Amino acid sequence: MQPYFARLARYHVWATDKLLTDIDAVSETEYRQDRGLYFGSIHGTLNHMLVGERLWYARFAEGVSLKMPLETELESQRGALAVALREATGRWGVWLDANPAQDFDRDLHYNRASGAPAIAPFATTLGHVFNHGTHHRGQLTAALTAMGHACPELDLIYWAVAMRQAEMNK
Helix, strand or coil, rough: HHHHHHHHHHHHHHHHHHHHHHHHHCCHHHHHHHCCCECCCCCHHHHHHHHHHHHHHCCCCCCCCCCCCCCCCCCCHHHHHHHHHHHHHHHHHHHHCCCCCHHHEEEEEECCCCEEEEEEEEHHHHHHHHHHHHHHHHHHHHHHHHHHCCCCCHHHHHHHHHHHHHHCCC
């Protein structure tokens, strides 16, 4: 399971970076305007993605459950948020490379953002981390399209084909 999740972690970095690159073309007004997304604006959604990254990474890699509301604004400045989100997605691969294979068969004990205790299968919950990013990247690409902007191709298969092509070109 570790190699599969390591691939998902690399995809997670790639897809987030591509999306943030396309979001750079959006005006500040468009970026901050409520788009009817669950967290309102592009900024609100990206910020929530960062909150999720930090909550889940702390639970998995540090064994700590942070008590942080899901709408907490961690970075008010657009550029700083993009840097922080890129850094947060990049940490998973390093952690996964050092993670023992037997961890994938255990339960993860943690506290939800509200403080309530939870127990869930480790591998399934780790899958949720990457699925969460995919879910919100999908919302953001839909918002970009609705605003008339180009939308990056972020499907996992596009990453897989690009990675295979890069390997073949070496």
